[in-house]
Amino acid sequence: VSRRIGILGGGQLGLMLSESLMRFGVEIAVYDPDAQAPLCKHATSVFNGAWSDEEKLSAFFEECDRLTYEFENVESELLFRLEKKKDLMPGASVLRITQHRGLEKGFLSAQKLPHVQFAILNKEDAENARTAIVDFGLPCLAKTTFGGYDGKGQYMLTSESDVQELVDSNALTKVQHVLEEAIDIAIEVSCIVARSRNGEEVAFPIFENQHHDHILDLTLVPARIPHSVASEIESIARTAARDLNVFGLLTVEFFLSRKKPRSAAAREVDGWYIMINEFAPRPHNSGHVTMKACDLSQFDMLARILLDVPLKKPQLVSDQVFCMGNLLGDVWIAQGKQELDLSTLNDFPDVIDVVSYGKKDARSKRKMGHFVCRAETHNKAIDTAHKFRNSLKTKQYLHSKL
Amino acid sequence: VSRRIGILGGGQLGLMLSESLMRFGVEIAVYDPDAQAPLCKHATSVFNGAWSDEEKLSAFFEECDRLTYEFENVESELLFRLEKKKDLMPGASVLRITQHRGLEKGFLSAQKLPHVQFAILNKEDAENARTAIVDFGLPCLAKTTFGGYDGKGQYMLTSESDVQELVDSNALTKVQHVLEEAIDIAIEVSCIVARSRNGEEVAFPIFENQHHDHILDLTLVPARIPHSVASEIESIARTAARDLNVFGLLTVEFFLSRKKPRSAAAREVDGWYIMINEFAPRPHNSGHVTMKACDLSQFDMLARILLDVPLKKPQLVSDQVFCMGNLLGDVWIAQGKQELDLSTLNDFPDVIDVVSYGKKDARSKRKMGHFVCRAETHNKAIDTAHKFRNSLKTKQYLHSKL
Numbered sequence: 038v039s040r041r042i043g044i045l046g047g048g049q050l051g052l053m054l055s056e057s058l059m060r061f062g063v064e065i066a067v068y069d070p071d072a073q074a075p076l077c078k079h080a081t082s083v084f085n086g087a088w089s090d091e092e093k094l095s096a097f098f099e100e101c102d103r104l105t106y107e108f109e110n111v112e113s114e115l116l117f118r119l120e121k122k123k124d125l126m127p128g129a130s131v132l133r134i135t136q137h138r139g140l141e142k143g144f145l146s147a148q149k150l151p152h153v154q155f156a157i158l159n160k161e162d163a164e165n166a167r168t169a170i171v172d173f174g175l176p177c178l179a180k181t182t183f184g185g186y187d188g189k190g191q192y193m194l195t196s197e198s199d200v201q202e203l204v205d206s207n208a209l210t211k212v213q214h215v216l217e218e219a220i221d222i223a224i225e226v227s228c229i230v231a232r233s234r235n236g237e238e239v240a241f242p243i244f245e246n247q248h249h250d251h252i253l254d255l256t257l258v259p260a261r262i263p264h265s266v267a268s269e270i271e272s273i274a275r276t277a278a279r280d281l282n283v284f285g286l287l288t289v290e291f292f293l294s295r296k297k298p299r300s301a302a303a304r305e306v307d308g309w310y311i312m313i314n315e316f317a318p319r320p321h322n323s324g325h326v327t328m329k330a331c332d333l334s335q336f337d338m339l340a341r342i343l344l345d346v347p348l349k350k351p352q353l354v355s356d357q358v359f360c361m362g363n364l365l366g367d368v369w370i371a372q373g374k375q376e377l378d379l380s381t382l383n384d385f386p387d388v389i390d391v392v393s394y395g396k397k398d399a400r401s402k403r404k405m406g407h408f409v410c411r412a413e414t415h416n417k418a419i420d421t422a423h424k425f426r427n428s429l430k431t432k433q434y435l436h437s438k439l
Numbered sequence: 440v441s442r443r444i445g446i447l448g449g450g451q452l453g454l455m456l457s458e459s460l461m462r463f464g465v466e467i468a469v470y471d472p473d474a475q476a477p478l479c480k481h482a483t484s485v486f487n488g489a490w491s492d493e494e495k496l497s498a499f500f501e502e503c504d505r506l507t508y509e510f511e512n513v514e515s516e517l518l519f520r521l522e523k524k525k526d527l528m529p530g531a532s533v534l535r536i537t538q539h540r541g542l543e544k545g546f547l548s549a550q551k552l553p554h555v556q557f558a559i560l561n562k563e564d565a566e567n568a569r570t571a572i573v574d575f576g577l578p579c580l581a582k583t584t585f586g587g588y589d590g591k592g593q594y595m596l597t598s599e600s601d602v603q604e605l606v607d608s609n610a611l612t613k614v615q616h617v618l619e620e621a622i623d624i625a626i627e628v629s630c631i632v633a634r635s636r637n638g639e640e641v642a643f644p645i646f647e648n649q650h651h652d653h654i655l656d657l658t659l660v661p662a663r664i665p666h667s668v669a670s671e672i673e674s675i676a677r678t679a680a681r682d683l684n685v686f687g688l689l690t691v692e693f694f695l696s697r698k699k700p701r702s703a704a705a706r707e708v709d710g711w712y713i714m715i716n717e718f719a720p721r722p723h724n725s726g727h728v729t730m731k732a733c734d735l736s737q738f739d740m741l742a743r744i745l746l747d748v749p750l751k752k753p754q755l756v757s758d759q760v761f762c763m764g765n766l767l768g769d770v771w772i773a774q775g776k777q778e779l780d781l782s783t784l785n786d787f788p789d790v791i792d793v794v795s796y797g798k799k800d801a802r803s804k805r806k807m808g809h810f811v812c813r814a815e816t817h818n819k820a821i822d823t824a825h826k827f828r829n830s831l832k833t834k835q836y837l838h839s840k841l
Contacts, residue, residue, distance in 0.1 A: 039480075039797055040778065055481075056458045062778070062797025062808075064480055078441075078466055078483045079457075329734070332791045347784040349791070354756045376442065376464070382749040389734045389751070395441055395464025406464070 039064050042343055043101030046108030047074030049394040050320045055079060057340035068097045075394045091115055098123045103343055107319055109136045110184055127285040127318045135316040138215045139182040145313055148280045151304035153312045154218040163210040170200045176219035181212050188251020223295045226260050227323045228274035229288045231338045237348040240271045244323045255422055256323040256361040257415055258330050266309045286339050288321035290314040329390050329409040330359035357411045360418035362426055364406035369399035371430040381428035387411055388425050441466050444745055445503030448510030449476030451796040452722045457481060459742035470499045477796045493517055500525045505745055509721055511538045512586055529687040529720045537718040540617045541584040547715055550682045553706035555714045556620040565612040572602045578621035583614050590653020625697045628662050629725045630676035631690045633740045639750040642673045646725045657824055658725040658763040659817055660732050668711045688741050690723035692716040731792050731811040732761035759813045762820035764828055766808035771801035773832040783830035789813055790827050
């Protein structure tokens with residue numbers, strides 16, 4: 038019988054990983070609380086249960102030969118018990134650190150990996166929070182240490198009145214937060230490192246990421262940074278993956294600044310200050326660009342690691358610029374349709390890929406799909422991405438083509 | 440609710456088509472007599488029934504919004520009735536012609552498309568077959584008009600004793616055959632044309648195909664033919680797709696000869712004689728190379744046609760040579776394992792893709808997977824393909840790496 042790979046989480050990352058796994062002839066099992074999750078329609082076996090349902094999760098682990106996760110907010114304590122039964126990649130010890138901003142910052146500091154200045158705000162100390170934040174220094178960000186994503190649970194604090202507002206909201210009395218110095222960001226980049234149990238380690242080219250409303254908007258490859266900086270970033274990302282003992286993918290997100298930050302733990306290369314923002318021990322939104330830009334995608338790579346197939350250094354397929362753009366629910370809302378109307382693609386020959394995750398419920402900031410375009414220059418690629426996405430949302434445009 | 444696309448046949452072509460369909464968020468239904476067929480593990484809904492079970496097929500059509508086939512030997516008469524309920528692409532009228540070598544040859548002749556010299560041998564006339572074959576001219580091939588593939592049901596006749604042997608076998612009394620002149624083939628190529636209901640028509644680059652034991656062995660792109668010949672081939676393939684009124688993919692296989700054939704219906708360009716060998720109204724084994732060589736694969740293209748997403752001219756991703764090699768059951772038999780051992784991949788950095796279809800039963804000539812490699816020249820690509828495939832089959836090689 039074929040091996041069966043289990044995926045914790047049935048969202049778009051799991052769906053696209055399953056495409057790569059299918060190509061090795063294995064069976065796919067998915068666990069997700071939501072029976073409508075994208076992968077649930079395409080997996081060989083489907084388990085729907087709560088993330089806290091240890092009995093059901095345990096039955097799921099029994100069914101699989103090896104497992105991974107595409108969703109980070111599973112309690113790692115539970116996974117420590119479950120991974121004793123079956124191989125989980127990356128292991129629960131990786132997830133425990135990366136799912137908790139406090140532990141993550143502590144890890145960066147202990148391992149002397151470059152990072153921003155930070156401080157922990159325990160909920161027990163909330164009464165002294167105002168002083169603690171002002172002493173830490175403004176501007177800064179307060180972020181919940183567990184469970185936030187895409188800007189949820191984050192507060193930008195630029196003035197003492199911002200601080201007072203946050204203190205008055207009582208948010209700090211409820212959960213632990215971490216304070217981070219606000220960086221004057223020149224550019225954000227990410228680097229995905231892949232490591233196998235067989236001692237192989239390869240890194241993807243570095244991606245340049247642009248955010249909008251705290252959500253990834255565009256990813257460009259190659260990133261517009263000097264070679265020396267790229268080389269140091271790759272080296273830092275590889276070190277982090279080794280230090281965390283990751284078997285699987287580790288995505289490392291970086292802030293790059295041209296101004297000296299407060300943090301003494303930033304790494305400087307040729308006037309660029311490099312700091313790790315955060316880790317994700319899984320395929321990453323920015324890595325979707327690899328599906329068209331590289332000869333092996335991030336999902337192909339993770340499938341190989343899960344199946345003990347030798348890795349290969351991923352290479353760009355051409356010297357063009359590739360740009361991935363997210364499609365959020367607002368596109369579906371603007372179109373007023375369940376299925377994405379792609380009729381404007383005709384006018385965009387450089388948009389070479391569109392993926393729709395098949396989510397039923399379009400909410401304005403929900404990640405529902407993405408596309409990839411290419412061009413000779415970065416500016417052209419960004420321009421095409423904006424124009425294509427606007428074309429999908431503009432009724433006049435849609436109508437003029439009917 | 441999402442649209443549901445039905446695929447008649449759950450083999451590797453259906454499996455790879457489903458990958459491309461999944462990326463548009465739709466559901467996939469499969470019909471196959473074999474519950475172990477590759478796609479049955481990954482489809483949203485699975486129907487297992489005989490190809491002749493009209494009731495079950497009818498229930499399958501009811502479940503789907505639109506359908507296609509990856510398997511050509513479904514009775515077209517049955518599909519004519521079924522396609523009245525739901526959209527079948529390409530239509531039953533295309534399949535009726537392309538699934539029957541006699542009708543196919545008649546079509547080529549009627550449409551003045553270039554073809555080899557041929558004659559029909561009806562089973563009722565089998566008693567005169569010996570004379571008919573000798574009068575037609577040797578060397579020639581006798582092929583069953585329905586149901587053969589990968590060289591099954593084909594006889595090469597070079598001498599009168601070959602003819603006598605075939606006559607004595609009584610094969611000709613059982614089913615209709617077609618005689619074809621034996622061509623001195625310089626090179627075999629294929630061209631895949633895609634046509635949508637919205638009037639779009641695009642062609643893939645031309646592939647060069649090498650066969651072994653009547654089974655496709657390697658596909659190379661670009662094909663080693665002059666530009667003028669390639670251009671004529673594409674034009675012929677497009678004309679054929681239009682004449683057949685294909686909405687979907689039409690693969691046209693060609694024989695190219697540098698010697699003038701007997702057929703007056705061959706097309707000559709710069710000393711190259713071009714003849715259509717046969718049609719397949721579906722994704723084609725040679726088109727697997729498009730998954731790495733082109734920005735859009737043959738499966739992506741068919742998914743777009745089925746979902747009314749605008750097409751795009753497929754382009755080669757780089758100016759390198761790409762080579763697809765089939766992996767037959769003999770590789771699995773040599774390895775003696777259910778799952779393919781790919782440990783030698785480490786030594787072949789230019790092998791950029793390996794796909795295993797997840798078939799349970801390894802038989803020596805069964806298509807079980809394929810790979811794609813790339814190189815700067817055709818000879819290097821062919822050499823890498825042979826060496827990689829040999830590495831998978833050679834125990835010494837496997838052992839020396841352990």
